[in-house]
Amino acid sequence: MAPKRTPRQAVAKAGAVSSSLSPATESPATSGVSTPAASRIPALPTAADTSAIVYQAWNSYVADTPRKLKLVDAFMLFLVAVGLIQFVYCILVGNYPFNAFLSGFSITVGQFVLAASLRMQANPNNSSQFEKVTPERAFADFIFGSLVLHFFAYNFIN
Amino acid sequence: MTPFGRGIIRILGFQLLALVSLALALSTTGSKLLVVLDPSINKEDYSIFFDDLKDRDFVIDFRSANDPHLSLFNYGERAYDHVILTLPPTQKALGPNLLAKPLLEFMANGGNVLVLVNPNEHALGSVREFARELDIHLPFRDTKLVDHFHFDTAASPNLHDTVILDPATSLVAPSILPGATRKKIVYSGSAFALGNNQLLFPILRASDTAYVYDPAEELLASDSPFVSGTQAYLVAGIQARNNARAVIVASSSMLSNDAIDAADSANRELAAGITKWTFQESGVIKLASVTHKLANTDEENPQIYRVKKNITYEAEISEWTGDKWVPFVADDVQLEFTMLDPYYRLTLTPVGANGDSELYATTFQAPDQHGMFTFHLNYKRTGLSYVEDKRTVTLRHFGHNEFLRSFEIPNAYPYITSVVVVVVAWVLFTVLWVFSGPEKVPEKKTQ
Numbered sequence: 001m002a003p004k005r006t007p008r009q010a011v012a013k014a015g016a017v018s019s020s021l022s023p024a025t026e027s028p029a030t031s032g033v034s035t036p037a038a039s040r041i042p043a044l045p046t047a048a049d050t051s052a053i054v055y056q057a058w059n060s061y062v063a064d065t066p067r068k069l070k071l072v073d074a075f076m077l078f079l080v081a082v083g084l085i086q087f088v089y090c091i092l093v094g095n096y097p098f099n100a101f102l103s104g105f106s107i108t109v110g111q112f113v114l115a116a117s118l119r120m121q122a123n124p125n126n127s128s129q130f131e132k133v134t135p136e137r138a139f140a141d142f143i144f145g146s147l148v149l150h151f152f153a154y155n156f157i158n
Numbered sequence: 159m160t161p162f163g164r165g166i167i168r169i170l171g172f173q174l175l176a177l178v179s180l181a182l183a184l185s186t187t188g189s190k191l192l193v194v195l196d197p198s199i200n201k202e203d204y205s206i207f208f209d210d211l212k213d214r215d216f217v218i219d220f221r222s223a224n225d226p227h228l229s230l231f232n233y234g235e236r237a238y239d240h241v242i243l244t245l246p247p248t249q250k251a252l253g254p255n256l257l258a259k260p261l262l263e264f265m266a267n268g269g270n271v272l273v274l275v276n277p278n279e280h281a282l283g284s285v286r287e288f289a290r291e292l293d294i295h296l297p298f299r300d301t302k303l304v305d306h307f308h309f310d311t312a313a314s315p316n317l318h319d320t321v322i323l324d325p326a327t328s329l330v331a332p333s334i335l336p337g338a339t340r341k342k343i344v345y346s347g348s349a350f351a352l353g354n355n356q357l358l359f360p361i362l363r364a365s366d367t368a369y370v371y372d373p374a375e376e377l378l379a380s381d382s383p384f385v386s387g388t389q390a391y392l393v394a395g396i397q398a399r400n401n402a403r404a405v406i407v408a409s410s411s412m413l414s415n416d417a418i419d420a421a422d423s424a425n426r427e428l429a430a431g432i433t434k435w436t437f438q439e440s441g442v443i444k445l446a447s448v449t450h451k452l453a454n455t456d457e458e459n460p461q462i463y464r465v466k467k468n469i470t471y472e473a474e475i476s477e478w479t480g481d482k483w484v485p486f487v488a489d490d491v492q493l494e495f496t497m498l499d500p501y502y503r504l505t506l507t508p509v510g511a512n513g514d515s516e517l518y519a520t521t522f523q524a525p526d527q528h529g530m531f532t533f534h535l536n537y538k539r540t541g542l543s544y545v546e547d548k549r550t551v552t553l554r555h556f557g558h559n560e561f562l563r564s565f566e567i568p569n570a571y572p573y574i575t576s577v578v579v580v581v582v583a584w585v586l587f588t589v590l591w592v593f594s595g596p597e598k599v600p601e602k603k604t605q
Contacts, residue, residue, distance in 0.1 A: 068594055075587045082576050089572050097573075100564040104573030107580050115587075139591065146584055153577050158564045 072119040076112055083108035100157050107153035111146060118142040184214050184480050187270060187438045188239030191216040192230075194223050194256065196246035207413045207429055214439070222246070223281075224253050230260050236267045240437045244274045244410055245281040252281055258288040265402040272436045274410035277301050277348035285406075292396045293353030294406050297370050297384045303349045303392070303408075305368035310344060310420075320346040321368060323392075325424060330360045333441060333541055334431035341424035344417045347409020349390035359541055361405070361432065362393035393432060401543045405436045435541070439478070443486050443537075445545045446474040446515040450533055453521050462552045464560070467524050473506060473535055474515035475545065485516035493520060494534040501525045506535075528555040 045053075065073070086104050095101050121130050121138030130138070191211065195201065201208070201220070211218060219238065221228045223246045231237060241264065243256065254260075261271055275285055278300050289296045302319045309318040323343040325335055343362070349370045352358055369386035385391075392412075395405035411417055418426045434440040449458045453468035463469060471493055477486035487508050494500040502525070506518035524531075531553050537545040564570040 068591060071587065071590055071594065075583065078583055079580065082580060086572060086576050093569060097562075097564045097567050097570040100567075100570035100573040104576040107577050111580055111584060143588065150577075150581055150584075153580075157570070157574055157577060158561075 066124065069119055069123060072115050072122075076115045076119075079108045079112045079115065083112070097158070103153045103156040103158075106156075107149060110149040110153075114142050114145045114149065117145075185216070185239065185437045185439050186442050186478055187268060189216050190238040191218045191240045191242065191437075192238040193218055193220050193242045193244075194228070195220055195242075195244055196248070197222050198246070198248060199244070203414050203416070206415050206418050206426065210426070210430060211433065214434075216240070216437075223249065223256060228253065229255050230264045230269070231267075236264055236269050238269065240270045240272070242272045242274065243285070245276060245279040245285065247276070247279050249281055252284040257284060258291060261288050261404075262291060265398055265404060266400065268400060268402050270402055270436050270438060271404040272433065273404070273406045274413065275348075275406060275408050276410050277408065289350070289406055292404055292406070293355035293358060294391075294394060294396070295351040295353065296406075296408070297348045297350055298372065300374060301348050301370050301372045301384055303345070303347060303364060303368055303370050303390065304373075305365060307367040308365055313344075313346070317373060319373070320344065321364070323362070323365060325428075328363055328365055328392075329428075330363055331435075331541055334361055334435060335424065335427055336431075339424050339427065341422050341427075343428055344412070344420045344423045344425055345392060345409060346411050346417070347392065347407075349385055349392050349408050350394070350406065351385040351389060352391050352394055355396065357396050357398065359395040359397055359403075359435075360391050360393075361395060361435075362391070362428075363388050364390040364392060395436065397541075397544070399544065401438075403436050403438065405432060407432065434480075438543075439480055441541050441543065442478040443543050443545060444476055444478075444483070445535070445547055446476050446483075448473050448533075448535065448547050448549065450549065450551070459549070460551070462554055463524055464554050465524050465526050465528055465556065468521055469524055470519060470521045471506070471533055472517060472519040473547070474512055474517050475537075476515035483514040485511040485514065487516050488537075490539075491518050491535070491537050494532075494536065495522070495525070496532045496534050497527070497529045500534075501527070501531070524553055528553050 083105055086101065086108070090101050090105075118138055118141075120126060121133050121141075122135040124135075133141075193208075208218065229237060230241065241261075243261075245252070265271060273285055273288070275282065275289075275296060277297055282296065282299050286296050302317075303321060304317070304319050305321040306318050308322045308324075310320040310322055313320040321344075323329075323345055325339060325341070325343060328343065329335055349364055349368070352360060364387065366387045368390060369383040370390055371383050392409065393405065393407045395403055397403050407413075412425060413429045417423060418429070431440070448471075450469060450471045451458050451460065452463065453470045473491070473493075475486045475488075475491070476483040478484075489505075489508070491506040491508075493502075493504050493506055495502040495504070502522055504520045504522055506520050509517045509519050511517070529552075530550055533547075533549045533551070535545065535547040565574060
């Protein structure tokens with residue numbers, strides 16, 4: 001379970017991200033400067049702002065995500081890459097043994113879906129939504145589903 | 159004996175004679191020859207011609223045109239194998255047994271007909287209808303073929319109606335006179351015009367300085383000769399679709415002893431060539447056998463093939479030389495593999511002689527379309543017998559276990575490798591997940 005944050009801390013965390021985006025609705029408790037509302041005109045995001053956002057998101061991800069979830073994410077990224085390669089190949093060269101294409105593509109898609117389900121169910125932050133499913137149970141479901149998927153894909157290649 | 163009994167003995171006698179003579183006969187149809195010759199015509203004038211025929215083992219029956227017992231048919235079967243028809247000079251018409259309909263029925267039953275037409279005969283009209291059925295247009299009565307440049311100076315110095323023909327230019331069918339000859343053809347008669355029928359086999363035509371006209375009406379000739387030049391045909395034949403042959407010669411004196419004995423005349427050889435073609439002794443080919451099978455297998459003529467399999471088709475063709483069958487070699491025999499339209503049209507290559515016939519073969523891949531297909535061998539050439547054969551087979555589509563497997567198709571390799579790669583990655587992931595240590599718990603802020 002993630003540690004509870006006070007609204008103060010949450011705002012303090014979000015403050016750095018949304019300093020240039022938020023309108024003049026900052027909490028008066030944290031804002032040390034009182035400015036008239038009319039002069040806080042929101043500015044359009046610049047390139048520097050976008051890269052800052054991405055950088056911030058990446059850092060937050062690396063810092064906050066548990067290691068197991070990062071493992072699942074890496075696996076899912078790998079599956080996306082393999083599926084994308086197959087799809088581009090099929091478009092370029094043709095889908096002649098169509099069931100072979102379906103088999104190869106659907107194993108990546110199906111495995112991705114199963115990995116996403118595992119990530120959802122094994123994420124400690126989501127334990128309130130999955131009261132009946134422990135992470136171990138989620139992992140067992142994942143293995144069972146994956147085996148069925150592999151069996152289907154291997155047979156569908158023809 | 160009752161007439162019935164006499165008729166039976168006559169039939170049996172004919173059959174026995176036919177059987178005996180077939181063993182020696184040189185015609186593939188038979189040796190019973192009917193010659194319709196009016197008694198007023200002296201048979202001795204044509205003795206060389208008939209003796210040559212008898213030497214080729216024909217059994218000749220001379221009848222007159224108005225013989226009441228003359229009939230081409232005997233109890234529904236043809237009584238003779240060949241007919242030579244000459245017109246009676248003094249009568250206006252032939253009897254009812256020799257009109258166009260009986261002659262055509264005779265041909266439909268496989269008999270061959272040779273008609274010698276002298277244009278100044280009254281009975282020309284009777285033969286005109288028969289000739290029109292063959293798409294041959296006979297000239298008017300009393301017309302003659304005249305050539306003022308190539309005529310026999312001794313026989314017709316004034317009228318120029320005995321013409322001399324050079325086989326090199328006038329003989330349209332070289333197979334009739336095999337071997338080059340320097341002799342000339344002496345001809346006295348008329349000429350006819352040919353239609354456009356594909357089945358016609360023109361043999362002899364006039365030289366390009368000849369024309370046909372009625373000597374009694376000089377004026378008409380200069381305006382409209384019936385036919386002239388190389389469009390005037392003197393000897394022409396037709397081979398019907400059942401391979402029965404009919405030939406019309408627009409002169410009977412061409413075959414007489416006078417013409418044959420004339421100096422340097424090729425008439426005897428020409429007469430032999432014409433009668434050999436007409437009576438099915440030359441230019442006769444037959445399809446000895448047809449087999450089709452899967453390439454490199456032994457089972458012959460299966461009824462079912464599969465698409466995209468290699469099929470071998472073999473045909474054997476023989477030619478009749480006059481006394482035996484020999485291999486017939488040609489380079490244009492074709493096979494059509496047809497379902498409504500020909501999918502393939504392939505040339506059968508002559509592979510080699512196989513006994514008394516030549517073997518033609520080809521191997522091809524069945525098309526990628528299932529259905530009922532026909533092997534159609536259709537060999538129809540002018541002057542040769544027609545050869546046609548159709549065999550229908552089934553071409554079935556792929557069985558469910560006959561398609562290519564994916565690992566045999568190089569195009570599928572990326573998909574197969576992706577399946578293997580994903581499975582391997584999954585195994586790695588599972589191992590790493592299970593053996594990754596406990597999470598480091600982020601510390602709780604206690605503020």
